[in-house]
Amino acid sequence: MNRVLDADFFHRDVLEVAPELVGKIVAHRLSDGTVLRERISETEAYRGEEDKGCHASKGRTKRTELLYGESGFLYIYLCYGMHWLMNVITGEKDQPQGVLIRAGERFEGPAKLTKQLKIDGSFNGRPACGECGIWFEDDGCRPEIKTAPRVGIDYAGDYWKNIEWRFIADRK
DNA sequence: TTAGTGATATCC
């Protein structure tokens, strides 16, 4: 029996949540009742205003407001005009943190994942549990995790660019 | 390597 992750799971520091989310399953129930499932194979952590790679580093705005809010909510962001990226808010309120879901086992790449799961901006700000149709499950899988520097944030400077806050399932 | 794409933030 799969355990659905509740708010307590996300209500911790992003550096604890992000590696644990690897190997979990993200599920989405469509309006017609179909349930799409995908095991997460890669995440990245974004944490704090001092993290130059984090959207909240520029301060609290309408867009980043969600990052400061309650843990367990979804932050969906449109990148380059055509790609939806999915994040989950973690940690304490008023502390900007989030986990970027970068890839699934079958859908490698953050935009492919959201596309295949049919997730778009309409889910921005929704809770990541039951009611809105999106939730996370733990089926007991505990993959080996390896770390790597985050990608796509060359602008963030040497320190934040090279910090290893990317978590990847080490496939056997 | 480059084009394509549109919301957001920032600068008039």
Next chain:
DNA sequence: GATATCACTAAA
């Protein structure tokens, strides 16, 4: 109102 920027992908 205008422009610069961007946590990407696909095609070449």
